[in-house]
Amino acid sequence: MKTKTYETMVLLDNALVREDWKKAKAAVTDTLAKHGATVLTCRRFDEKKLAYPVKGRNRGTFVMCYFTLEKETMADIRRDWELSEKVLRSLILRVEEVPAKEHELAAAEDSADFVVPAPPPDDMVEEEPVAEAAPADEIMVPDLNDIDMPAKG
Amino acid sequence: MAQQRRAPTPPITGKYCEDHMPDYKDVEHLKKFLSAHGQIVSRKRSGYCTQCQKALKLAIKRARHMALLPFVG
Numbered sequence: 001m002k003t004k005t006y007e008t009m010v011l012l013d014n015a016l017v018r019e020d021w022k023k024a025k026a027a028v029t030d031t032l033a034k035h036g037a038t039v040l041t042c043r044r045f046d047e048k049k050l051a052y053p054v055k056g057r058n059r060g061t062f063v064m065c066y067f068t069l070e071k072e073t074m075a076d077i078r079r080d081w082e083l084s085e086k087v088l089r090s091l092i093l094r095v096e097e098v099p100a101k102e103h104e105l106a107a108a109e110d111s112a113d114f115v116v117p118a119p120p121p122d123d124m125v126e127e128e129p130v131a132e133a134a135p136a137d138e139i140m141v142p143d144l145n146d147i148d149m150p151a152k153g
Numbered sequence: 154m155a156q157q158r159r160a161p162t163p164p165i166t167g168k169y170c171e172d173h174m175p176d177y178k179d180v181e182h183l184k185k186f187l188s189a190h191g192q193i194v195s196r197k198r199s200g201y202c203t204q205c206q207k208a209l210k211l212a213i214k215r216a217r218h219m220a221l222l223p224f225v226g
Contacts, residue, residue, distance in 0.1 A: 009178075009219055045178070050220040060220070064178075091177075091219055 003070045004094060006037075009045065010081065011060045011089040014119040017047070021116040027086045028063050035073040035080075040066040040098050041106035047119050054088045059123035066098045170205040177215035183222060186213065191223045 008028075016024045021044075029039050045062035054060065074092065081090040108114065175183060186199050186209055193213055196206045216222040 011219060048221075051217070051223040052220055054220050062219070089219055091215060093215075 001070055001072065003068050005040075005066065005068050005097060006074075006092055007095045008032075008065045008067070008090060008092045010063045010065070010087055010091075011050075011054065012063055013055075013057065013086050013088060014047070014059055014061055014123040016086050017061045017116070017119055024061070024086070025063060027084070028065060031077060031080050031084075032065065032067050035069075035077050036071045037067040037069045037073075037077070040068065041102045042066075043102070043106040043109045044116060047117070053125045056125050057088060057123050058125055059119060060088055061119060064102075066095070066102060170202055173201075174205065175201075175209040175212040177212040177219070177221070179212075180216060180221045183209075183213055183216055187222065191225050 010028050012024050012027065016027065025042060025044075029042055032039050042063065042065040045064040047059065047061045049059050050057065078090070078092065081087040173182070175186075177183070186194050188194055193210055196203070199206060199209060201209055213222060217224055
């Protein structure tokens with residue numbers, strides 16, 4: 001089978017990025033390597049507020065990777081990321097070649113003086129306080145004997 | 154009196170499309186082609202040719218999947 005090049009964008013949980021950036025990046029690259037992919041470049045794309053909450057998060061870190069894959073294990077990679085709690089979203093696309101700019105950006109990130117800015121703390125969606133259920137009032141059952149029924153006839 | 158016909162819209166040259174090819178990562182560019190409610194604007198408003206409008210649609214849908222752009226609003 002011919003080797004093909006792919007581009008992937010992964011949305012990572014900010015909690016993982018706060019712990020350690022290398023560990024967060026490894027969550028992406030390890031999955032790729034596990035399924036026989038060769039990672040060409042991998043870099044931090046952006047950290048931003050999401051357009052809508054994803055798995056209870058308002059913010060997330062995007063990671064951009066280019067890799068080659070020979071085997072037909074794409075479905076396994078997708079499934080692994082879908083089941084992972086660290087990965088919020090992923091998108092894998094087929095590309096012809098890695099853009100020249102990507103190599104430069106990835107190299108800049110690998111340099112020693114690159115520091116990952118700490119994500120802002122407001123990435124969790126604030127849950128609305130659940131109002132305590134008011135005690136149900138006792139249902140008044142009228143005593144049928146007390147009701148004056150109109151006399152028939 | 155004969156009703157005046159509207160002048161046909163001049164065709165957009167390929168140059169425009171080449172310079173502004175939509176990409177799902179270029180969120181600021183894609184935002185220009187969304188209405189106030191987050192809908193994709195028509196070809197008439199975007200100025201893209203048929204093929205590039207399709208590419209724009211795909212790019213916006215990919216950006217929406219990655220939570221870079223909203224589905225609504």
